[in-house]
Amino acid sequence: MAHIYIYSPSGAVRDKAAFRRGIQRLKVLGHEVEVDPAALASVQRFAGDDAERVAAIARAAASGADVSLISRGGYGLTRILPDIDFAAVAQAAKAGMRWVGFSDFTALQLGALAKTGATTWSGPALIADIGAPDEPDDITLDCLDDVIHGHAEGTGWVMGKKQAEQLHQDLQRLGLRPEGGESVRVAEHATLWGGNLAVVAALLGTPYFPQVEGGVLYLEDVGEPVYRIERLLTQLQLAGVLTRQKAVVLGGFTEMATTAHDKGFSMKTVVARLAQQLPVPVIPALPFGHVPTKVCLPTGACVSLSVHGREVMMLWDDHDHDHDHDHHGH
Amino acid sequence: MAHIYIYSPSGAVRDKAAFRRGIQRLKVLGHEVEVDPAALASVQRFAGDDAERVAAIARAAASGADVSLISRGGYGLTRILPDIDFAAVAQAAKAGMRWVGFSDFTALQLGALAKTGATTWSGPALIADIGAPDEPDDITLDCLDDVIHGHAEGTGWVMGKKQAEQLHQDLQRLGLRPEGGESVRVAEHATLWGGNLAVVAALLGTPYFPQVEGGVLYLEDVGEPVYRIERLLTQLQLAGVLTRQKAVVLGGFTEMATTAHDKGFSMKTVVARLAQQLPVPVIPALPFGHVPTKVCLPTGACVSLSVHGREVMMLWDDHDHDHDHDHHGH
Incomplete structure (x- = not known):
């Protein structure tokens, strides 16, 4: 059971019922x-004002908690990046704290990575993922649990059939061919990073x-x-930026608005064009984003990435690889 | 009377009536x-597809027209910036063509400035400004006319009373004081640049x-x-970027959406915070943007900028300054 510190570095909490429900559920799971x-x-x-939110991040860093989770x-x-004490964020991470969140939290994660190289976790938020009226998603909870207990060692997911066919065509075009078995190694000892596209681009x-x-x-x-x-x-x-990577991995792009004016211009055509233009593979279907089922991703950590048929496997390097990975096949 | 070349480098024309009306109005004004x-x-x-739009820009550059105006x-x-022949754009500008447009056109303007130093004109677009059902705005037409005939030598505008008071407080705080008369010189021989904020940031x-x-x-x-x-x-x-300028000038920020969640967070608070944080003045009320009344601005040209009471005066350096500026006091 873990010590979880809840704080609010971004938007004001309006749904206080979901906030309380989330805390209650974490307590029921046995956490402090x-x-x-x-x-x-x-x-x-x-x-809170900018100074208050900067102070909240500092208090989270100093809390000694196992996990700091955004509300x-x-x-x-x-807008508060210049005032954040990233050394303190990194020191807390080094002492074992897992910083967890997503969406606007991307700014804190990439700032920490840029300034200190610290690893933080892209994962759930209290209100959207733990405290929502519906029961939290099992996989989301399991992944968070793995992070909390330090068992997280990787994640895997399954692509749609057509997605997989397209990806394998692209991999072949890019000269990335299967070794030994049929698994295509796309990246090894590669830094995993990213998050919310709008926030990534805003930095x-x-x-x-x-x-x-x-x-x-x-x-x-x-x-x-x-x-x-x-x-x-x-x-x-x-x-x-894209060209310099080993792979671009796409999570959920949800509530995308198209209009009559788009006339067939869609996320599908956008992704197809991107994949065609880039000299690196674009890998779809990562279960992450503003979606109920989200895995936890160690932003800043070294990972290896391979594709086998319709399956994508991403493993964190910094872990004992003798363990059985099967139960992480989210 | 001028030779005006109409082309479409961005979105498809849906409002064909406005397109035809705009062309008709330009013809009535005596233009070819x-x-x-x-x-x-x-x-x-x-x-048109990317290659078609790239070719359209090349045809505009080769047309020998006095003005190329976006539809x-x-x-x-x-998305077509890497394929645009900016040397041809610059060559046409040097030969006397005025490239005119705004909004998405910002990308072509800033690309041309970055790659070649060419001057292009932020100004009206055919459909929104000339062909709209309502009669075109007089000032917009006058300013375009000045550009067409090479008479444009500057622009001026009047700030609101409170805006002016705030600006003069800021100017004083920044050590920018009136000389001789009461005019505060903010910039001299400074490169004028900018455009649509989202597009500027996207570059x-x-x-x-x-x-x-x-x-x-x-x-x-x-x-x-x-x-x-x-x-x-x-x-x-x-x-x-902002800190490196002599001044940041704000045009129209229209159809800005606030929600109940914003609770007082608004363009007003955003601008006030920005002005407070920046070591350079933030000058409001430029008649430019997605608004009916828009002046024409030579992006890439050298300008001087001064403030006198509620009036802001911006003059292009590269012009005969013996002329009377009064009729440009839009």
């Missing part, structure tokens, strides 16, 4: 839950954008018109 | 209007983002939730 004094603060759209995302981290050109070469970049987004998604991907492409 | 063969092309949401913006330029980190030091950066946007506007401004700020 500590709530930051400003977790329910509210100034404009933010969970929710929203918007609020990019480009700033000191909080990690300079990762030969990495595995994962991306997700929610509620954007498709043309914006393409514009953001194009920005990362024109900046040379 | 040449329409690009692909001006009404349509592939997905675009005015409309939308989305489509960032950050790419080879199409101009590296302008000590410039005058103007920005406008439409139809974005306010938090996104702030995130984009924050990106430019964290990248050091």
Whole structure:
């Protein structure tokens, strides 16, 4: 059982019932839950003013908890990046704290990676994933549990049949062929990084954008018109970021708005065009994003990535690989 | 009377009545209007596929027209930036062609500035500004006319009383005091650049983002939730772009969406915070953007900028300054 610290670095918590429900569920799971004094603060759209949220991050870092979990995302981290004590974030991570969250939290994760090389976890948020009216997703809970107990050693997922066929065509075109068995090794000892596409792109050109070469970049987004998604991907492409990776992995792109004007322009055509243009594979169907089922991803850690038929397997390097991976086949 | 070339580098033209009306109005004004063969092309949401739009830009450059005017913006330029022949764009500009447009057109303008130093004009688009059902705005037409005939030598505008009071407080705090009369000189021989904020930010980190030091950066946007506007401004700020300018000039930020969750977070608070944080003045009320009344702005040209009471005056350096400026006081 773990000590979990709940804090609010981004948007103000409006759904207090879900907040309480989430805490209650974590307690029922046997965890000791500590709530930051400003977790329910509210100034404009933010969970407290900038200084308050910076202080909340510092308190989370100093809490000695096993896990610090954001209450929710929203918007609020990019504007306080210059004030965050990333050394303290990294020190806490080194001492064993797992920083967990997603969405706007991407800014804290990539800032920490850029400034200190610290590993943080992309994973659930309290309100959206633990406290929602419906029972939390089993896989999401299992993955979080693995992170909490330090058992997380990788993740795997299954692509759709057509997705897999397209990917294998692309892999072949790119000269990535199966070794030994039939597994195609796409990346080894590669830095895993990424997060919410809009937030990743919003850091480009700033000191909080990690300079990762030969990495595995994962991306997700929610509620954007498709043309914006393409514009953001194009920005990362024109900046040379995508080309410098070993693979681009796409999670959920949900609530994407298309209009009559799009006339067939869609996430599908955007992804197909991207895959065609890039000299690196674009791997679909990562269970991560603004979706109920989300795995936990160690942002900043070294990973290996391989594809076998319709299965994708991502393993963290920094773990005892003698263990059985089967139960992580989310 | 001028030779005006109409082409479509971005979104497909859907409102063909407005397209025809715009052309008719330009003809009534006495201009010779040449329409690009692909001006009404349509592939997905675009005015023809990527190669077609790249070719349309090349045809505009080769047309020998006095003015090349976009039919409309939308989305489509960032994804073809690597294929645009910017040398041809610059050569045409040098030979006297005025490239005119706004919104998505910002990508072509900043790409041209970054790659060649060419001056292009932020100004109206055919459909939104000339062909709309309502009669075109007089000032917009006058400014375009000045550009067409090479008479444009500057622009001026009047701030609101409170805006002016705040600006003068900021100018004083920044040590910018009136000389001689009561006019505060904010910038001299400074590169004027900018455009649509989302597009400006979408070029950050790419080879199409101009590296302008000590410039005058103007920005406008439409139809974005306010938090996104702030995130984009924050990106430019964290990248050091805003700090490196002599002034940031704000045009129209229209159809900005706020929600109940914003609780007082608004363009007003965003601009106030920005002005407070920046070591350079933030000058409001530029008549430019997705608004009926828009002046024409020579992106890439050298300008001087001064403030006198509620009036802001921006003059292009490269012009005979003996002329009377009064009739440009839009």
